[in-house]
Ligand SMILES: Nc1ncnc2c1ncn2[C@@H]1O[C@H](COP(=O)(O)OP(=O)(O)OP(=O)(O)O)[C@@H](O)[C@H]1O
C-alpha cells in the first residue's frame with residue numbers, strides 16, 4: 001500500500017519550512033476569531049478564501065496584528081481572493097470593501113443545505129486541475145473550538161472530500177483524516193506541535209490499527225465509540241506511523257509559543 005506523508009511545516013515561518021511533502025496550500029478563513037498564527041498560514045497559501053462571515057474576521061482582526069499601521073493599508077495588503085457562502089453573516093461594508101478591491105464574490109444564498117465551508121472546499125475542488133489535486137492541501141482556520149454543530153459540520157467536510165488533504169485548525173490543535181487507502185507517516189515539527197495527540201475512528205469502528213512513535217502505541221488494536229479511543233496519547237518520536245483498516249482522525253496539539 002502507498003505511503004502518505006504528513007507534516008505541519010505550514011505552521012513554521014515560510015523561510016523555515018522544510019520540503020516534505022511539497023504541497024500547494026489554499027487557506028479558508030471561517031467565522032471565528034483568527035488563530036494567532038494566521039499570518040504564517042496566509043504566507044504559505046497560494047489562494048485565500050473567506051467563508052461568508054470569515055471575511056468580517058479578516059477585515060476586523062488582521063489590522064490588529066499590525067497595530068502601528070493604518071488599518072486600510074493592512075486590509076489592502078491582506079485581501080482575500082474569494083468570498084463564498086450564503087452571505088447571511090458578512091457585513092455590507094466588508095462585502096463592499098473587498099468587492100471594490102477586486103475580490104471575487106460568489107453568493108450561494110439559494111443553497112441552505114450545505115455549509116459555507118463546504119461551499120468553499122467545493123470551489124477549490126472544482127477549480128483545481130485533476131493533476132494538481134494530489135499536491136493540494138486546504139488549511140481551514142477557525143474550524144474547531146466553537147459551536148459543536150459547526151465543528152461536526154466542519155469534520156463532515158473532511159469525509160465528504162476525503163480524497164483532498166484538508167486540515168482543520170484552531171488555536172489549540174489541528175485535525176485531519178488518515179484515509180484507510182494509505183499507510184501514513186506523520187512528521188512531527190516539535191517546535192510547533194505536540195506532544196498531545198489522538199487517533200479517533202469517527203463514523204465506523206476500526207477493527208485493526210497499528211502505530212509506531214506514540215507513548216501508547218496501538219498493536220492490531222480495535223477502536224470504537226463505546227469502546228477504546230486513543231485520546232490523550234503522547235508523541236515520542238519525530239515520525240509517527242499509522243496503519244488502519246478504517247479512516248481515522250489524527251489530532252495533535254499546537255504549542256503556545
Ligand atoms: N462557532 C463556530 N465553530 C466552528 N466553526 C464555525 C463557527 N462559526 C462559524 N463557523 C464556520 O464558519 C463558516 C462561516 O460562518 P458563518 O457564521 O458565516 O456561517 P452561518 O452558516 O451563517 O452560521 P449560522 O449557523 O450561525 O447561521 C461556517 O460554515 C462554519 O464552517
Ligand SMILES: Cc1ncc(C[n+]2csc(CCO)c2C)c(N)n1
Nearest residue numbers: 085086087088111112113114115116
Ligand atoms: C436536515 C437539515 N438540517 C439543517 C439544515 C440547515 N442548514 C444546513 S447547512 C445550512 C447553511 C448554513 O450556511 C443550513 C441553513 C438543513 N438544510 N437540513
